Amino acid sequence: MRKLGESVTKKLDRVFNPRSVAVVGDKQALGYMWLRSLSHFQGKVYSVQIDPNELPGIAQLGVKNYLSLKDIPGPVDYVIASVPRAAAPTIVKDCIQKNVGGVCFFTSGFAETGTEEGTRLQQAITDLAHEAGLPVVGPNCVGVYNPKIGLRHNPVQEYGDGGTVGFIAQSGTHATLFTLAGPRNGIRFSKSVSYGNAAILDSTDYLEYLKTDRETEIVGMYIEAVKDGRRFFNSLREVAEKKPVLIWRGGESEDGARATASHTGALAQSSIIWQTLIRQCGAIKVENLDEMIDTVKALLYLKPARGNRVGLIAMSGGQSVAIADTFAREGLKVPQLSRSSYERLSTFFNIIGGSYRNPFDISSSFLMSENAISNLANMMDVMEQDPNIDSIVLELFTIISPFSHDLGKPDPLMDTILEFKGRSKKPFLTIVTTAHTETLAIEIRDMLTGKGIPCFPSFERGARALKRLVDFYRFRQQQYLN
Amino acid sequence: MRKLGESVTKKLDRVFNPRSVAVVGDKQALGYMWLRSLSHFQGKVYSVQIDPNELPGIAQLGVKNYLSLKDIPGPVDYVIASVPRAAAPTIVKDCIQKNVGGVCFFTSGFAETGTEEGTRLQQAITDLAHEAGLPVVGPNCVGVYNPKIGLRHNPVQEYGDGGTVGFIAQSGTHATLFTLAGPRNGIRFSKSVSYGNAAILDSTDYLEYLKTDRETEIVGMYIEAVKDGRRFFNSLREVAEKKPVLIWRGGESEDGARATASHTGALAQSSIIWQTLIRQCGAIKVENLDEMIDTVKALLYLKPARGNRVGLIAMSGGQSVAIADTFAREGLKVPQLSRSSYERLSTFFNIIGGSYRNPFDISSSFLMSENAISNLANMMDVMEQDPNIDSIVLELFTIISPFSHDLGKPDPLMDTILEFKGRSKKPFLTIVTTAHTETLAIEIRDMLTGKGIPCFPSFERGARALKRLVDFYRFRQQQYLN
Numbered sequence: 001m002r003k004l005g006e007s008v009t010k011k012l013d014r015v016f017n018p019r020s021v022a023v024v025g026d027k028q029a030l031g032y033m034w035l036r037s038l039s040h041f042q043g044k045v046y047s048v049q050i051d052p053n054e055l056p057g058i059a060q061l062g063v064k065n066y067l068s069l070k071d072i073p074g075p076v077d078y079v080i081a082s083v084p085r086a087a088a089p090t091i092v093k094d095c096i097q098k099n100v101g102g103v104c105f106f107t108s109g110f111a112e113t114g115t116e117e118g119t120r121l122q123q124a125i126t127d128l129a130h131e132a133g134l135p136v137v138g139p140n141c142v143g144v145y146n147p148k149i150g151l152r153h154n155p156v157q158e159y160g161d162g163g164t165v166g167f168i169a170q171s172g173t174h175a176t177l178f179t180l181a182g183p184r185n186g187i188r189f190s191k192s193v194s195y196g197n198a199a200i201l202d203s204t205d206y207l208e209y210l211k212t213d214r215e216t217e218i219v220g221m222y223i224e225a226v227k228d229g230r231r232f233f234n235s236l237r238e239v240a241e242k243k244p245v246l247i248w249r250g251g252e253s254e255d256g257a258r259a260t261a262s263h264t265g266a267l268a269q270s271s272i273i274w275q276t277l278i279r280q281c282g283a284i285k286v287e288n289l290d291e292m293i294d295t296v297k298a299l300l301y302l303k304p305a306r307g308n309r310v311g312l313i314a315m316s317g318g319q320s321v322a323i324a325d326t327f328a329r330e331g332l333k334v335p336q337l338s339r340s341s342y343e344r345l346s347t348f349f350n351i352i353g354g355s356y357r358n359p360f361d362i363s364s365s366f367l368m369s370e371n372a373i374s375n376l377a378n379m380m381d382v383m384e385q386d387p388n389i390d391s392i393v394l395e396l397f398t399i400i401s402p403f404s405h406d407l408g409k410p411d412p413l414m415d416t417i418l419e420f421k422g423r424s425k426k427p428f429l430t431i432v433t434t435a436h437t438e439t440l441a442i443e444i445r446d447m448l449t450g451k452g453i454p455c456f457p458s459f460e461r462g463a464r465a466l467k468r469l470v471d472f473y474r475f476r477q478q479q480y481l482n
Numbered sequence: 483m484r485k486l487g488e489s490v491t492k493k494l495d496r497v498f499n500p501r502s503v504a505v506v507g508d509k510q511a512l513g514y515m516w517l518r519s520l521s522h523f524q525g526k527v528y529s530v531q532i533d534p535n536e537l538p539g540i541a542q543l544g545v546k547n548y549l550s551l552k553d554i555p556g557p558v559d560y561v562i563a564s565v566p567r568a569a570a571p572t573i574v575k576d577c578i579q580k581n582v583g584g585v586c587f588f589t590s591g592f593a594e595t596g597t598e599e600g601t602r603l604q605q606a607i608t609d610l611a612h613e614a615g616l617p618v619v620g621p622n623c624v625g626v627y628n629p630k631i632g633l634r635h636n637p638v639q640e641y642g643d644g645g646t647v648g649f650i651a652q653s654g655t656h657a658t659l660f661t662l663a664g665p666r667n668g669i670r671f672s673k674s675v676s677y678g679n680a681a682i683l684d685s686t687d688y689l690e691y692l693k694t695d696r697e698t699e700i701v702g703m704y705i706e707a708v709k710d711g712r713r714f715f716n717s718l719r720e721v722a723e724k725k726p727v728l729i730w731r732g733g734e735s736e737d738g739a740r741a742t743a744s745h746t747g748a749l750a751q752s753s754i755i756w757q758t759l760i761r762q763c764g765a766i767k768v769e770n771l772d773e774m775i776d777t778v779k780a781l782l783y784l785k786p787a788r789g790n791r792v793g794l795i796a797m798s799g800g801q802s803v804a805i806a807d808t809f810a811r812e813g814l815k816v817p818q819l820s821r822s823s824y825e826r827l828s829t830f831f832n833i834i835g836g837s838y839r840n841p842f843d844i845s846s847s848f849l850m851s852e853n854a855i856s857n858l859a860n861m862m863d864v865m866e867q868d869p870n871i872d873s874i875v876l877e878l879f880t881i882i883s884p885f886s887h888d889l890g891k892p893d894p895l896m897d898t899i900l901e902f903k904g905r906s907k908k909p910f911l912t913i914v915t916t917a918h919t920e921t922l923a924i925e926i927r928d929m930l931t932g933k934g935i936p937c938f939p940s941f942e943r944g945a946r947a948l949k950r951l952v953d954f955y956r957f958r959q960q961q962y963l964n
């Protein structure tokens with residue numbers, strides 16, 4: 001947004017932290033999703049709607065309606081526009097006259113349709129916004145989420161305490177899915193923004209904003225294309241030196257690129273160049289939403305990784321083979337332990353029906369032992385002290401749930417794991433795979449996550465997240481050494 | 483099992499279909515898991531236990547106990563032995579004297595421990611069994627599962643109607659997990675066997691048995707190593723010509739191979755050779771339990787695939803990009819449709835907020851349309867008739883669940899999908915990803931699966947299963963052409 005120059009970040013600060021929001025065009029057909037999303041907004045909420053049929057529904061929500069943005073008495077920091085596309089230029093003009101902080105267009109039907117009218121309308125709002133220096137989010141997006149002030153774009157998003165993760169997404173679905181799935185995974189957000197066609201403000205503008213945002217410590221991005229590659233990568237390099245940045249690139253494949261064109265009008269860009277630049281900037285490349293969730297979780301809850309050698313504890317022989325194969329396939333090492341570790345293990349570990357070579361098969365010394373809990377604590381301590389081991393992974397199995405089923409009860413296993421996490425200096429994660437008891441697995445995962453113990457739902461996802469973490473810290477260390 | 487020669491398959495028929503089972507050594511410490519697993523067995527169940535402390539518990543289960551196998555009055559077709567390892571040779575001798583059909587040793591602590599005593603004991607039972615021609619399953623395994631006759635190795639395994647899938651697993655955990663997870667995924671079993679150390683009978687013996695078993699139409703295998711590679715691959719080639727065979731190789735990595743040695747005493751074998759031979763035999767290689775489940779599901783519920791070009795229907799723009807990238811990444815094609823398809827689509831598809839270039843983004847023409855159901859039916863029909871499309875994939879989204887929440891109610895969407903599946907001649911699958919509403923996603927998946935509509939829990943898993951199916955049918959066709 002060249003015309004806005006240096007002031008974009010400052011202007012975005014008003015957009016991300018509004019004290020008043022106006023929704024233009026919310027309606028019954030959408031279930032009044034915008035006004036309902038603002039039901040816990042801490043500032044003023046206004047509606048602008050000219051259709052008399054919609055007015056009773058809006059009144060019922062307790063929101064004051066105006067026939068024009070310009071009629072609203074006080075200042076308006078953020079406008080959400082859900083209007084027919086032909087009305088978009090008028091709304092932009094009204095925003096400029098009203099001197100609002102910024103506007104987000106949920107409205108779609110612009111350049112992404114590939115139609116002449118759509119392209120013309122997008123150009124019209126772009127020209128108007130540039131001329132006036134008006135920050136426009138989108139069009140074709142769901143805009144800003146700031147949980148701390150109750151600014152939401154979906155009525156079931158969390159509000160209240162914010163977190164430290166910022167998310168910049170060219171897709172409204174991905175912004176919604178990540179912010180909805182986050183809390184269940186122990187991830188809470190400082191801010192997020194979905195920015196669709198990026199007609200006026202592009203990813204770089206949001207990245208620059210989150211760079212300065214003190215609440216944001218980790219930045220996730222879903223990007224289909226950037227308009228000014230050089231500017232983006234300069235910005236990325238700078239931000240990535242300060243805060244971990246994760247990038248999920250949409251449209252990596254030729255077929256996916258056709259989808260991005262229809263989705264946000266994004267032009268196809270070389271995936272090889274993207275991959276190279278992401279790596280050079282020290283950002284973390286992820287390939288889907290699951291990997292975004294898992295890697296952010298690893299950054300939030302795991303100690304910094306110092307190397308790629310993992311100690312694996314599995315609850316049966318078959319699982320010990322599967323977990324070792326999976327971690328090895330993802331590029332991690334499953335080394336033998338030191339001699340002194342083996343000596344210590346041999347004093348209590350029953351190898352009839354078990355094994356401790358790494359991976360561990362602990363069925364004999366855990367599930368079938370009276371000293372289950374102390375044995376496990378000892379094993380984890382051996383790994384903690386072993387110089388051959390950089391990270392520790394504990395599978396918690398769901399055929400036999402080792403946890404107290406009454407989730408309220410004191411649980412010695414949970415206490416042991418929590419205590420270990422407290423004293424361990426190595427990255428430590430748990431994995432609860434899904435067998436037949438899918439809902440039990442979810443309960444156990446949620447319980448662990450709720451206590452701050454990172455838990456992953458499959459060997460693959462745990463291994464991939466740990467590998468990303470190892471690579472990230474290795475890059476940081478090399479950067480430091482150079 | 484050379485000494486048994488040609489008669490192994492016949493002997494295994496008795497082991498897999500026993501009319502009487504004896505459990506040796508079940509006990510309170512195991513929760514009497516063996517006798518409880520047999521609570522619905524259709525034949526006779528006997529217990530053999532000499533510890534007087536265990537007798538009341540066994541009596542309480544209503545099972546008659548004997549002090550020796552030889553005391554049991556009638557014939558015994560299958561023995562499950564859960565005894566201290568030192569007693570294993572005596573049990574084998576008793577089995578021989580009693581002329582039982584076969585014996586499975588749950589007992590572990592043999593060659594897999596790498597100890598002299600373990601190796602010696604394994605050799606002793608092997609020599610005895612070979613000498614007498616006694617089929618021994620294991621040791622260090624959970625043995626046979628035959629749901630139709632209620633022969634189980636886990637008290638929560640399904641019994642009653644059997645299915646068409648046979649599973650041969652060197653790991654008891656994987657045999658248990660697959661057979662437990664199967665029914666929730668629409669997979670039911672003819673037989674399964676876990677065979678651990680394979681001291682006497684090896685995978686090839688079980689494969690030969692399932693070759694002749696009329697109830698088994700698909701064979702899954704989890705193998706760590708085979709003893710006679712040439713014999714195994716000859717058998718595999720023969721079976722794979724008649725029935726799809728899926729192979730999950732445990733210990734593919736160097737680190738995993740260390741785990742298999744401790745697990746079943748399996749020797750490391752070249753993964754490259756394995757991969758080549760599996761491909762040459764026309765078997766299907768899978769890498770973990772999820773892939774085993776997904777690929778069997780695809781074989782059971784999808785029409786034969788004729789090519790690798792997929793039509794993708796996603797419920798939002800962001801999802802349309804993600805699903806296209808994922809299917810492309812797995813090696814499938816997401817082509818443009820024919821001109822006549824596009825002409826037909828343009829008559830009803832709203833491209834403001836949607837797209838039908840393939841992948842489809844149907845938010846505008848489904849979620850936000852009054853003609854949602856008929857639009858979807860039309861889209862699926864367009865894909866069905868399009869010569870550029872070999873398979874059809876429908877994402878069903880869980881932010882907005884398009885299904886009636888009252889799962890008992892008539893559901894026009896479900897009816898439409900069912901009708902389409904009924905008339906479609908192309909492979910058709912659905913995907914319900916997990917957002918925040920994990921339990922709702924599970925409910926919807928289970929509902930679809932219950933109606934015979936294959937459903938996968940992520941784009942990755944759906945794409946991978948379809949790719950395996952495409953490769954499988956391509957191999958079959960090439961074989962036919964040669």
